[in-house]
């Protein structure tokens with residue numbers, strides 16, 4: 001399934017019409033472990049524009065997660081500038097960073113990171129709680145977000161009562177619920193089988209198309225990267241390749257060709273497909 | 278993050294480990310319960326002493342004749358003959374801090390009515406005596422200045438004397454023999470029960486002091502003078518003024534000892550109440566050590582909870598919780614824990630002190646402010662011991678917390 005990658009300047013069309021959502025300039029991240037210093041990032045410069053869907057690839061330890069943490073304002077660069085929607089976030093206080101994570105960024109993790117023994121609905125509500133949104137509205141918006149990821153009717157289920165794919169959808173709903181402009185996903189399909197992974201890609205593509213949501217997706221799997229629009233490859237803390245994807249895969253088209261893993265997931269997937277149609 | 282949401286999260290976290298929550302609260306419950314119980318018992322006892330002080334009389338100052346020691350031999354208390362009616366009159370006129378005053382003489386007498394006889398003490402006093410002692414006459418009436426001037430053979434008798442001489446008969450208006458002299462019973466005293474010093478107050482006769490002086494003891498001096506000060510605060514200065522006056526009247530040189538004794542029974546009772554209060558305070562502070570232990574228990578469990586929920590903290594931070602939000606969350610959890618424990622402890626303390634009063638017949642009294650203080654204090658314990666774990670949670674690095682296994 002490997003398509004030929006073409007080295008190019010990313011999405012020139014978008015670049016011409018709008019300012020980048022994420023702009024990092026010569027960013028370094030050094031972990032000081034006392035005896036030794038780990039240079040996780042050594043001068044990364046990158047611009048990501050609204051509505052882009054970027055797959056970030058690279059060998060283990062190449063700095064992908066470190067970059068995502070910086071992009072997500074979970075961490076601050078040791079050196080260099082980071083402009084988020086034009087605002088320099090390198091110097092912001094922890095409190096201001098928390099507000100950015102809350103409103104402008106959605107995270108999806110490999111390990112789902114849902115609160116255990118807490119209903120899907122309450123998991124999704126979490127960012128709204130920290131935005132100070134009243135209970136009634138929180139519930140409404142969370143139900144809506146769960147519907148978007150095809151989990152209507154599972155609001156009261158706890159993570160332990162959901163499949164891996166369903167848990168990841170709850171996590172995506174949580175990332176979406178506060179209408180962020182950027183979705184950061186660090187190996188979201190790493191723990192999922194291939195069909196469920198494509199279902200997640202279907203949701204990402206739909207969000208990217210319909211909401212013009214900017215998505216950064218870290219993945220080890222080349223075929224998953226094919227669902228994105230652009231690939232950035234890291235090596236040794238630097239960007240090595242930055243290419244647009246030719247012959248991009250459309251998850252909604254791929255899904256019917258895959259054998260269904262279980263009927264439940266298929267039903268959910270077709271829900272999603274209908275919602276998109 | 279709104280208050281209700283914080284509270285709901287705290288309640289849920291505590292409900293998740295019910296056994297652990299209950300055991301953690303136990304320290305606070307026992308601590309608060311023990312403090313409430315000791316305070317209730319102490320307050321009950323001190324309240325009883327206060328009650329007895331009030332019962333004793335109206336800001337009483339008591340002057341008695343001094344004891345005499347001759348050639349190293351103790352001749353008995355109230356043996357000096359220098360305290361006189363003149364002294365009493367001088368005090369009445371020259372010490373304005375004294376509002377009421379009664380001269381007094383005492384003696385032991387044989388009382389006979391029909392074929393019943395009884396040995397009791399007689400107090401010869403002035404008409405103000407009953408007022409000073411706050412001791413009403415239940416039947417009949419008190420004698421007045423006229424009977425004092427005339428040294429009439431009239432008396433009032435206490436309940437115990439009535440029981441042992443008249444039995445069921447109404448004594449008022451009857452004549453009985455006291456030291457073989459006929460006395461008209463003009464009244465019966467209201468029962469006063471035991472004095473704080475342990476003797477039966479109702480086993481007494483009351484008659485004009487002149488009558489006792491002339492017809493029973495054959496003396497012209499006084500054994501005591503009983504006074505009321507104008508207020509509780511006036512007791513001490515009144516005592517000083519009276520002592521100075523008496524020394525002057527008795528021509529005592531500065532190096533000579535008083536030949537009288539001035540004291541106030543409330544001094545003694547106050548000292549007793551004070552000692553009781555110190556005891557209560559001591560016991561309550563010992564009890565509050567268990568509150569401290571309870572607080573340490575809370576801190577311990579909160580630290581465990583922070584470690585267990587490291588990942589949860591990471592997730593909350595990733596979706597926008599600030600350090601303050603996280604700190605608030607864990608602090609409110611500690612607070613809910615200690616407040617619930619404190620409330621349960623108050624209930625335990627109230628139940629415990631009720632059990633003490635009904636089973637051991639000890640008076641207990643729970644001052645309402647003690648309950649308020651106990652609840653506030655346990656809240657304080659929660660905040661104090663919850664602060665460090667909450668801070669620890671708030672200062673976690675979100676990335677490390679998310680990675681925590």
Ligand SMILES: Nc1ncnc2c1ncn2[C@@H]1O[C@H](COP(=O)(O)OP(=O)(O)OP(=O)(O)O)[C@@H](O)[C@H]1O
Nearest residue numbers: 031038039040058059060061062063064065066067
């Ligand atoms: N908290 C940290 N302390 C010290 N070194 C770190 C820390 N986090 C990451 N590193 C180091 O930084 C480098 C980049 O790590 P990073 O997690 O970004 O890699 P990655 O590309 O995400 O790898 P993988 O594909 O395995 O997830 C690695 O050498 C790693 O050991």
Ligand SMILES: [Mg+2]
Nearest residue numbers: 064065066186
């Ligand atoms: Mg990684």
